[in-house]
Amino acid sequence: MARARNIKPSFFKNEILGKLDPLVSILFISLWTLADREGRLEDRPDRILAETFPYRREITDINRYLTVLVSHGFIHRYEIDGLRLIQIAKFNKHQNPHNTEKASELPEYSEEFKITVTEPVNNSLATADSLNLIPDSPNLIPDVSDAGASSSLPAKKPPKADPVPYAKIIDLYHEHLPMCPHVRRLDSTRKKRIHARWDAGELPDLETWKCYFIFIGQSKFLTGKCAPAPGKKYPFLADFNWITNDHNFSKIWEKKYHED
DSSP states (O other): OOOOOOOOGGGGGOTTGGGSOHHHHHHHHHHHHHSOTTSEEEOOHHHHHHHHOTTOTTOOOHHHHHHHHHHTTSEEEEEETTEEEEEETTHHHHOOOOTTSOOOOSOOOOTTSEEOOOOSSOOOOOOTTTTTSSOSSSOOSOOOOOTTOOOSSOOOOOOOOOOOOHHHHHHHHHHHOTTSOOOOOOOHHHHHHHHHHHHTTSSOSHHHHHHHHHHHHTOTTTBTOSOOOTTOSSOOBOOHHHHHSHHHHHHHHTTTTOOO
16 A cells, blocks of 8 residues: 655655666655555565556666665665565654554565565665755755865865776676676776676676676576577687676566576
């Protein structure tokens, strides 16, 4: 049952959500309305998809968007006694459920519970405080202490180190897709494609990359297990460049190369 919830104008200025796929923000808002008064709901991707995007038939990979919300700390996905659940981070700080809503019957999230991570496509892609998710002020930049300040000019910050673990991602590719061509050189083109997937929140952590490679391994076509195309001597076999190409990446998410 969907419920009425509050949304503050500063939500739209959030620097994390603002750089992600807009559908992630819509899903996040939808989860507020599906959650009980404590911000909990059952982790049932098919039902969440039907409630959130009833007319968007092209969307089949709701787990991908849920994974993105997990990776940025907006929600927790966990399991207890076989029941899969979602807890919205800092829900009670930003929502004021009506006093007639009944108390939650779902167990509260705890770090000791099993964290559920499912395949990116499976329908059978920092806490709210630290991210200033819905702050009382639209200012998303924290105050800087004046202690020790000797100039009106801000101190120059050192350049940020690239957080993307390129080598580990390549290792996961080799581990889970040993039948695919080996990557012998991590050149600038490959690093650029990895960084694009990571920065866009599509494959934002090593666990999601692992799930992506496992998902590719389930396709006979992508792993060279299909008969060769007419006029070809060998069957098609996807390599790292091919599966990280923008166009092919989207088609893989959409299960274009997976047999029913």
